[in-house]
Amino acid sequence: MKRDILIRNLPSDIRQWIDNQRKRSRMSQQEFMTKLLNDISGNAQLRMPNSTERAVKMSTGKLPFSFVDLFAGIGGFRLGLEGIGGKCLFSCEWDKYAQKTYSAWFGDVPEGDIREIEPRSIPDHDILTAGFPCQPFSIAGVSKKKSLGREHGFKDQTQGTLFFHLARIVEQKRPPIAILENVKNLRSHDKGNTWAVIKKRLESLNYRVYSDIIDARHWVPQHRERMFIVCFDKEMFGDTPHFSFEPIPKPRKRLFGDILEPAPPSKYILSDKLWNYLQAYAEKHRQRGNGFGYGLTDLEGISRTLSARYYKDGSEVLIPSDNGGNPRRLTPREAANLMGFPSRLPITVSDTQAYKQFGNAVVPKVVEFVGRRALAAVCELIRESGNSCLLKNQRKANR
Numbered sequence: 001m002k003r004d005i006l007i008r009n010l011p012s013d014i015r016q017w018i019d020n021q022r023k024r025s026r027m028s029q030q031e032f033m034t035k036l037l038n039d040i041s042g043n044a045q046l047r048m049p050n051s052t053e054r055a056v057k058m059s060t061g062k063l064p065f066s067f068v069d070l071f072a073g074i075g076g077f078r079l080g081l082e083g084i085g086g087k088c089l090f091s092c093e094w095d096k097y098a099q100k101t102y103s104a105w106f107g108d109v110p111e112g113d114i115r116e117i118e119p120r121s122i123p124d125h126d127i128l129t130a131g132f133p134c135q136p137f138s139i140a141g142v143s144k145k146k147s148l149g150r151e152h153g154f155k156d157q158t159q160g161t162l163f164f165h166l167a168r169i170v171e172q173k174r175p176p177i178a179i180l181e182n183v184k185n186l187r188s189h190d191k192g193n194t195w196a197v198i199k200k201r202l203e204s205l206n207y208r209v210y211s212d213i214i215d216a217r218h219w220v221p222q223h224r225e226r227m228f229i230v231c232f233d234k235e236m237f238g239d240t241p242h243f244s245f246e247p248i249p250k251p252r253k254r255l256f257g258d259i260l261e262p263a264p265p266s267k268y269i270l271s272d273k274l275w276n277y278l279q280a281y282a283e284k285h286r287q288r289g290n291g292f293g294y295g296l297t298d299l300e301g302i303s304r305t306l307s308a309r310y311y312k313d314g315s316e317v318l319i320p321s322d323n324g325g326n327p328r329r330l331t332p333r334e335a336a337n338l339m340g341f342p343s344r345l346p347i348t349v350s351d352t353q354a355y356k357q358f359g360n361a362v363v364p365k366v367v368e369f370v371g372r373r374a375l376a377a378v379c380e381l382i383r384e385s386g387n388s389c390l391l392k393n394q395r396k397a398n399r
């Protein structure tokens, strides 16, 4: 093999050094040696082959790739994937307020109801992303639907079946990779049956399916566990893509106090009526031996999960007063900060809509992490196969 020829006459300590360096830079021996020679000689004829260049670019997160953003909300997936070189070709979101935010941030208005979108009209893409609606599966959504005597999970006719529309798009468009996100409870909903059905459907489409619960606290000062599902087309990646969610980075040192605004308006302070109600409610549940109630957040720690219902009373993430008064809720900008949305993005909707949007969103930094991991699997495949046009769009373009 070429790589043996490159290094066979070298002393063992140098071979050891090469091995360590190339592992650190995630290159094969041949790639590393070629790069080293390139660097040393500056000789244009020793340039790395195209596939290797692509692989190296990918591992550093600079590979251009395309994606579509389904159930886009305000574009948490889009921000995360654009941050690592992705180009969004299509988005779909039916809520007009979310569309307003999305268009203010990205310059285009998403398509509406996914059920009315003809899959063939969606452009070919490398990665399909979707944070499909979670209310049919979330603990809060399920108990609300039960209390109203309504069906939940797949039996919820309006929202529970949207996964199957998504699966139909995957079936027709066959993206090399799909990244889906949902609440943690998806895994245990209906004693695990819901997740079993979803996984089986994706596997029946010939995808290798990985899933894990990731806590956004590794990136933002918020406990927010979400289920991430990463699917690889087996036709392209085989049965065992080089993919793993591990290792997840250590939690960042960012503290809840860091995301607060210096002088929030007094309108965010809870009224006596609401504060008394929340305390009485918490006390009632404490006596019954359970932990329901408001969350007064430690400024030196992390907050509870921001939910889409935060606009109602803000109870899950309250900020203690520093003068003994009533606590306050987050401002919309602080909610954005808590989710890791950059401050350059304007908030163009009402407070209520902003809280809903941030509470529904995915943390872009987590998407960036999962996206990088998925691209690393592509990178490994390119290295193994030496094929420089792995991704769908490039494959087509080169035909």
Ligand SMILES: C[S@@+](CC[C@H](N)C(=O)[O-])C[C@H]1O[C@@H](n2cnc3c(N)ncnc32)[C@H](O)[C@@H]1O
Binding pocket: 071, 072, 073, 074, 075, 076, 077, 092, 093, 094, 095, 098, 112, 113, 114, 115, 130, 131, 132, 133, 134, 162, 357, 360, 361, 362, 363
């Ligand atoms: C969990 S949120 C996704 C949030 C998104 N990941 C983000 O970062 O903002 C699900 C989204 O699906 C949208 N949705 C629900 N039903 C839909 C439908 N039939 N067609 C299009 N969008 C829909 C909801 O309005 C909601 O914004």
